[in-house]
Amino acid sequence: MRVDTVVLDVDGVLVDVADSYRRAVVESVDRLYGDTLARADLQAFKDAGGFNNDWELSDAVALYVLARERGLDADVDAFTDAVAANGTGLDGARAAVRDALGDDTADAIEAEWDPERIRETFQALYLGAELYRDIEGDAPPFEAPGFIHDEPVIVTEATVDALTERYPVCVLTGRPAAEADIALDRVGLDVAEERRFTMDDWEEGKPHPRALVTLAERTDADRVAFVGDTLDDVRTAVNADAADDSTAYYGVGVLTGGLTGEEGRAKYADAGASAVIESVNDLPDLLE
DSSP states (O other): OOOSEEEEOSBTTTBOOTTTHHHHHHHHHHHHHSOOOOGGGHHHHHHHSOOOSHHHHHHHHHHHHHHHHTTOOOOHHHHHHHHHHTTSHHHHHHHHHHHHHOHHHHHHHHHHOOHHHHHHHHHHHHHHHHHHHHHHSSOOSSOOOOGGGGOOBOSOHHHHHHHHHHSOEEEEOSSOHHHHHHHHHHHTOOOOGGGEEOGGGOSSOTTOSHHHHHHHHHTTOSEEEEEESSHHHHHHHHHHHHHOTTSEEEEEEESSSSOOHHHHHHHHHHHTOSEEESSGGGHHHHHO
8 A cells, every 4th residue: 555645543442441431331331320331332333433432432321321221122232233224323223222111112222311410420520620621611510530541652753754754644533622732742752733633623423534535635546545443434435436536545444443363353344444453553554
């Protein structure tokens, strides 16, 4: 892959979020509803698609927990298969609950379900009290130290140097802009504003191709590698390649997120990945 532009996801690529974002999903639901899922169960939601936004992932987990209390007889794999069959993402989760339990029960579940409180709780756990006040501009609902401080850096300084010396490097992430800034500062990657897309910059989210195509246009790229840790990241590259005849897009999956081992490689391949690497630190050699 002789590419001329590199686009990087943040979570699971540059930093490890197993003990931060994914922990916040699990603990937010448990704090509000007294039940939750194991952290490993979240990957099935990610694989179903449409859950690039971890607030919406938390919403879907809460729906599943509440539905299970009201008689939903489906394990996580069966439920997420139903989510995928109903259009993916949070809309797919709501439809899956309605299909399984009927309108009356689904209405009762949604009356108890509170996405605003879920988001507020998630942010308090993830950011901690000090950053919550700075970023959210309000007092947190409770004091917490912040899981954001428990994000080990994956990418090495040598990899950052190798990529930035040879390519225009862009970032495409589902993080809000302020949280993306924190991660990029931590890993030592300086990316100009016009070469970033965050949650704040586009409504569609992954796997919609608009952001990736726009970054290619801004760097006058002919061949783009997009590196991510989810199937939706790979699908974004596949969709961009279909939407933009003037540029070639390659989806590269890493095994430092929720997808690991041979099973992870197979899922990436099925989604259309051009390559799978152990970590982003293998990317410079891949692109040689």
